[in-house]
Amino acid sequence: MKAIRYYRYGPPDVLQLADVERPGIGDDEVLVRVRAASVNPLDWHFMRGAPYLVRMVAGLPRPRDGRLGADMAGSVEAVGKNVTGFRPGDEVFGGLDDRGTLAEYISIRHDGAVLTKPAGLTFEQAASVPVAAVTALQALRDKGRVRPGHKVLVNGASGGVGTFAVQIAKAFGAEVTGVCRTPNAEMVASVGADQVIDYTREDFTRAGRRYDLLVDIAGNRTIAETRRVLVPKGVLVAVGGPNKGRWIGPLGRSVRMAALSPAVSQRMVFFFLAHQNKDDLAVLRELLQAGKVTPVIDRTYPLGEVAEAIRYLEQGHAMGKVALTV
Numbered sequence: 001m002k003a004i005r006y007y008r009y010g011p012p013d014v015l016q017l018a019d020v021e022r023p024g025i026g027d028d029e030v031l032v033r034v035r036a037a038s039v040n041p042l043d044w045h046f047m048r049g050a051p052y053l054v055r056m057v058a059g060l061p062r063p064r065d066g067r068l069g070a071d072m073a074g075s076v077e078a079v080g081k082n083v084t085g086f087r088p089g090d091e092v093f094g095g096l097d098d099r100g101t102l103a104e105y106i107s108i109r110h111d112g113a114v115l116t117k118p119a120g121l122t123f124e125q126a127a128s129v130p131v132a133a134v135t136a137l138q139a140l141r142d143k144g145r146v147r148p149g150h151k152v153l154v155n156g157a158s159g160g161v162g163t164f165a166v167q168i169a170k171a172f173g174a175e176v177t178g179v180c181r182t183p184n185a186e187m188v189a190s191v192g193a194d195q196v197i198d199y200t201r202e203d204f205t206r207a208g209r210r211y212d213l214l215v216d217i218a219g220n221r222t223i224a225e226t227r228r229v230l231v232p233k234g235v236l237v238a239v240g241g242p243n244k245g246r247w248i249g250p251l252g253r254s255v256r257m258a259a260l261s262p263a264v265s266q267r268m269v270f271f272f273l274a275h276q277n278k279d280d281l282a283v284l285r286e287l288l289q290a291g292k293v294t295p296v297i298d299r300t301y302p303l304g305e306v307a308e309a310i311r312y313l314e315q316g317h318a319m320g321k322v323a324l325t326v
Contacts, residue, residue: 001019001020001021001022001104002017002018002020002103002104002303002304003017003018003020003067003100003102003104004016004017004018004067004068004069004102004103004303004306005020005066005067006047006063006066006068007062007063007066007287008062008063009047009048009049009050009055009062009063010042010047010231011047011048011196011311012046012047012078012306012307012310012311012314013266013307014047015047015306015307015310016142017303017304017306020103021086022104022105023105023106023107025078025079025080025107025109026080026107026214027080027081027082027083028080028082028083028109028110028111029079029080029083029107029108029109029110030076030077030078030079030080030083030086030092030107030108030109030110030114031076031077031079031105031106031107032072032074032076032077032079032106032107032108032114032141033074033075033076033091033104033105034072034073034074034094034101034103034105034106034324034326035073035074035075035106035123035127035145035269035325035326036072036073036074036123036124036126036324036325036326037069037072037073037091037101037102037127037303037323037326038043038071038124038128038131038132038160038178038321038322038323038324039069039070039219039306039309039310039313039322039324040069040070040071040131040160041240041313041314042273043068043069043070043102043310043313044310044313044314046058046063046068046309049063050195052264057242063100065098065164067099067100067102067103068099068100068102068306069096069099069100069101069102069103070095070096070097070099070101070131070276071093071094071095071096071101071119071127071128071129071130071131072093072094072095072101072106072127072130072326073091073092073093073094073121073124073126073127074091074092074093074123074288074326075089075092076088076089076090076091076092077088077105079110080110082110082316084110085110086110086114086116086243090116090275091116091123091186091219092114092115092116092117093114093115093117093121093123093126093127093129093130093281094108094112094113094114094115094276094281095113095114095131095132095134095276095281096108096112096113096276097113097132097275097276102143102303102306102324103307103326104303104324104326105201106317109198110280111278112276112277113130113134113276113277113278113280113281114278114281115278115281115282115285118285118288120288120289121288123325124162124300124323124325125294125295125297125323126295127323127324128160128295128297128320128321128323129164129281129284129288129295130272130276130281131160131219131276132160132163132164132275132321133168133284133293133295134259134274134275134276134280134281135161135164135166135274136161136162136164136165136215136240137164137168137274137280137283137284138271138274138275139161139165139215139237139239139271139274140152140165140168140171140172140213140215140237140279141168143235143237143269143271144213144215144235144237144269145213145235146169146172146174146212146213147172147173147174147212148173148174149173149174149175149209150173150174150175150212150213151174151175151177151209151210151212151213152169152174152175152177152211152212152213152214152215153176153177153178153179153204153211153214153215153229154166154169154176154177154179154193154215154217155179155180155204155214155215155216155217155218155220155221156179156180156216156217156218156219156239156284157179157180157184157188157193157196157217158178158180158181158184158188158319158320159217159318159319159320160187160318160320160321160322161217161239162178162180162188162217163187163188163191163228163295163296163319163320163321164293164295165215165217166178166188166191166192166193167191167192167287167293167294168287169215169290170192170193170292171287171292171293172193172214174213174280175194176193176194176195177193177194177195177196177197177204177209177211178193178195178196178197179196179197179199179204179218179259180196180198180199181198181199181200181317182195182198182200182201183319184319185198187296187319188279190295191294204229205221205225205226205228205229206228207229209229210229210230210231210234211229211230211231211234212231212234212235213234213235214226214229214230214234214235214236214237215237215239216236216237216238216239216316217239217240217242218291219238219239219253223236223253223256223257223260223268224311226238227264227266227268228293230266232265232266233265233266233267234266235266235267235268235269235295236257236266236267236268236269237269237271238253238254238257238268238269238270238271239271239272240271240272251272254272257269258270272274280286295320295321296319296320296321297320297321297322297323298318298319298320298321298322299312299322299323300322300323300324300325301322301323301325302324302325303324303325303326309322309324
């Protein structure tokens with residue numbers, strides 16, 4: 001089969017469309033013919049081995065595992081003898097914590113993060129859900145403890161996680177304000193934001209408004225500035241952070257938050273990686289089927305142009321998700 005592999009760290013040019021063995025399946029696994037996938041910041045962190053902390057997981061001095069990709073949609077090709085919930089031909093979507101979805105086939109445990117695909121979604125739309133939407137769900141529900149009536153601010157509302165965060169917060173009954181740049185403001189309003197702040201025209205940290213929860217995806221403001229927009233018992237959920245520092249990168253922000261947290265009334269939570277699981281995927285499928293959440297796709301590339309897809313994603317201005325057709 002064809003699959004994306006990389007054998008050294010570096011820019012997108014290190015990615016290769018390689019011929020590799022098609023995976024087998026165990027008794028509890030499902031073989032999926034991948035029809036679409038998407039790219040995420042996680043992919044370019046592993047591709048570049050940056051920050052260096054990534055290499056402690058992925059391998060020194062070269063990557064131990066040259067696979068990339070954490071979410072997909074496709075059709076079931078075969079099932080193991082213990083699998084009862086799927087059969088060949090089923091259209092499915094899901095994700096892998098250990099990467100490898102940028103390929104024509106993957107094997108995944110039937111009790112892992114995989115479910116039948118909502119009928120109204122394209123493969124590309126479904127493949128955009130697992131990483132970004134699960135991240136948004138866990139940031140809002142588990143870390144932010146969002147409740148109906150809460151005032152929620154999403155900084156970075158027009159990206160992959162941000163577009164899902166706006167919609168999921170609205171589905172949970174919150175009043176949502178999205179922060180983005182001028183070209184994306186109309187889209188952010190269209191997915192459900194009650195108010196949209198164009199950061200090129202207004203500094204949201206000095207507007208005088210206060211929020212119960214700030215989901216900070218952009219990570220482009222200081223901790224002091226983000227705390228300024230919260231009510232006294234408000235919550236800051238930092239999803240990732242600025243890609244600064246060669247050694248620990250976004251995690252430097254978590255260190256500063258942990259040091260400050262005991263001295264302030266607001267709760268501050270750093271959230272770097274979502275955990276893929278079937279239960280959260282089921283919550284999202286219900287929201288998708290009900291029309292409360294709709295994936296936003298900015299661009300779609302063929303699998304062989306994944307280097308261009310990641311190069312575009314790294315620019316930081318994607319409006320929604322960047323998908324791949326396989």
